[in-house]
Amino acid sequence: MFHDRNSARELVAALPRGLYIDGAWRESSTGASFPVHDPADATVLTEVADASLDDAMDALTAAHATQDAWGATTSRFRAELLRRAFGRIIERTEDFAALISLEMGKPLAEARGEVAYGAEFLRWFSEQAAHLTGSYAPAPNGGYRIVTTKVPVGPSLLITPWNFPLAMATRKIGAALAAGCTCVVKPAPQTPLTLALLTQIFHELEVPAGVVNYVPTLDAAALSLALMSDARLRKVSFTGSTGVGSILLRQAADRVLRTSMELGGNGPFVVFDDADLDAAVDGAMLAKMRNAGESCVAANRFLVHSDIAEEFTVRLVRRFEGLVAGDAFDPASTVGPLIDEAQLAKVTDLVDDAVAQGARLRTGGKTFGGDGHFFQPTVLTDVPDTARLAYEEIFGPVAAITTFDTEEQALARANDTEYGLAGYVYTRDISRALRFAERLETGMVGVNRGLVSDPGGPFGGVKASGQGREGGATGIEEYLETKYLAVEM
Ligand code: ADP
Numbered sequence: 001m002f003h004d005r006n007s008a009r010e011l012v013a014a015l016p017r018g019l020y021i022d023g024a025w026r027e028s029s030t031g032a033s034f035p036v037h038d039p040a041d042a043t044v045l046t047e048v049a050d051a052s053l054d055d056a057m058d059a060l061t062a063a064h065a066t067q068d069a070w071g072a073t074t075s076r077f078r079a080e081l082l083r084r085a086f087g088r089i090i091e092r093t094e095d096f097a098a099l100i101s102l103e104m105g106k107p108l109a110e111a112r113g114e115v116a117y118g119a120e121f122l123r124w125f126s127e128q129a130a131h132l133t134g135s136y137a138p139a140p141n142g143g144y145r146i147v148t149t150k151v152p153v154g155p156s157l158l159i160t161p162w163n164f165p166l167a168m169a170t171r172k173i174g175a176a177l178a179a180g181c182t183c184v185v186k187p188a189p190q191t192p193l194t195l196a197l198l199t200q201i202f203h204e205l206e207v208p209a210g211v212v213n214y215v216p217t218l219d220a221a222a223l224s225l226a227l228m229s230d231a232r233l234r235k236v237s238f239t240g241s242t243g244v245g246s247i248l249l250r251q252a253a254d255r256v257l258r259t260s261m262e263l264g265g266n267g268p269f270v271v272f273d274d275a276d277l278d279a280a281v282d283g284a285m286l287a288k289m290r291n292a293g294e295s296c297v298a299a300n301r302f303l304v305h306s307d308i309a310e311e312f313t314v315r316l317v318r319r320f321e322g323l324v325a326g327d328a329f330d331p332a333s334t335v336g337p338l339i340d341e342a343q344l345a346k347v348t349d350l351v352d353d354a355v356a357q358g359a360r361l362r363t364g365g366k367t368f369g370g371d372g373h374f375f376q377p378t379v380l381t382d383v384p385d386t387a388r389l390a391y392e393e394i395f396g397p398v399a400a401i402t403t404f405d406t407e408e409q410a411l412a413r414a415n416d417t418e419y420g421l422a423g424y425v426y427t428r429d430i431s432r433a434l435r436f437a438e439r440l441e442t443g444m445v446g447v448n449r450g451l452v453s454d455p456g457g458p459f460g461g462v463k464a465s466g467q468g469r470e471g472g473a474t475g476i477e478e479y480l481e482t483k484y485l486a487v488e489m
Pocket residue numbers: 159160161162186187188189220221222224225239240241242244245247248
């Protein structure tokens with residue numbers, strides 16, 4: 001059924017509010033809970049259990065206890081379970097979309113897009129699970145055989161962010177389960193409800209107890225440290241800020257844990273003078289405004305050839321001014337609020353700082369909407385290199401435009417950042433497109449395209465944007481070890 005805000009709140013009231021450990025829902029051992037807010041008006045949607053360290057340890061105990069049995073299931077069995085979970089999410093698209101809109105704020109149409117994208121990871125990994133292979137070869141000097149096979153890494157801690165509450169979870173859980181790993185999943189405290197529903201679906205599908213454990217908490221730092229200090233945990237996969245990623249990498253070093261890190265970005269969006277401007281503006285809208293800019297692959301810096309910069313800006317401003325920022329459940333809305341007060345304050349500061357340093361405000365620039373965390377879609381030009389938003393991740397609906405004259409200049413500026421997640425290049429010259437894309441220091445490049453995310457493509461970054469790839473042909477490898485048998489003849 002289609003939801004309005006009221007029926008979505010009823011859905012929330014019917015959701016389990018506890019932790020899910022060893023196949024059962026339960027309260028926190030301390031009885032503690034924390035509120036989940038609606039970013040559109042800052043009201044409390046519900047309270048969810050706040051996992052204590054004892055709870056976290058119970059979750060790891062369960063994950064560890066069932067690891068061998070889960071790892072020994074056939075890959076066909078795991079594939080079928082994931083495929084059924086995919087189907088179940090699709091059946092409940094409207095419920096998932098409503099929860100995502102309610103706790104995260106994105107408009108329903110975008111939330112439905114996330115449901116399709118998020119579910120697709122489970123289908124993708126179900127297909128991969130069924131196709132795991134090994135190898136058999138004679139040793140180079142003869143005498144014995146080199147046999148390789150894949151084995152699961154083991155119990156994994158999966159830490160997810162709030163910007164895509166479903167998709168960032170399924171692309172970790174799907175890969176882990178497909179590979180035969182059990183997991184402890186910690187959602188972002190802003191958005192635990194979507195994952196509660198996903199967990200409920202795993203329960204309904206009789207995913208064995210201990211395979212997926214769900215532990216929301218307000219104290220992510222203590223929980224991750226405790227789990228990562230325990231020899232039974234073998235892997236941590238994290239999506240979030242580079243600052244937290246660095247902490248986790250340091251923690252992982254002590255016990256040499258496997259890690260996958262999807263961290264911050266500072267995406268350059270480069271438009272050459274021969275670009276198809278209509279396509280570039282369409283791409284810019286996607287790359288900048290999807291999720292109100294709250295995406296790690298968002299275009300952060302627009303670098304536009306000086307001959308077309310004004311035309312590009314005028315068109316982009318027109319499109320930004322046509323956006324309707326408002327309630328996620330109003331079909332007219334095309335942009336939602338930012339996630340919370342802190343994010344709103346950060347975006348406001350970044351824009352104020354750029355304007356104070358001489359940037360020209362072409363549209364937007366202000367917060368609005370009472371207690372909700374709304375920021376107007378904003379376009380800035382003449383942004384000086386010293387402005388903070390030129391080198392910090394904005395995570396908001398703000399396009400900062402600067403100009404260039406030569407390809408070398410554009411490349412040098414695009415690469416002048418510690419980050420390297422996604423970049424975008426628009427040009428009709430195929431040689432230039434490939435040359436530029438190859439030299440761009442990012443893990444992903446949109447070539448005449450504003451959206452790179454796809455379960456079939458390897459998502460991930462270089463430099464301070466992380467390590468490892470999620471999805472794509474190699475995504476499952478993040479949760480597998482290659483085991484080699486030397487077999488005497
Ligand atoms: P943001 O600032 O955008 O919320 P974070 O990197 O802080 O991004 O958060 C991403 C995820 O990491 C969330 O689930 C959050 O609870 C979790 N997190 C934050 N700090 C830590 C930490 N020290 N250890 C483990 N997880 C953390």
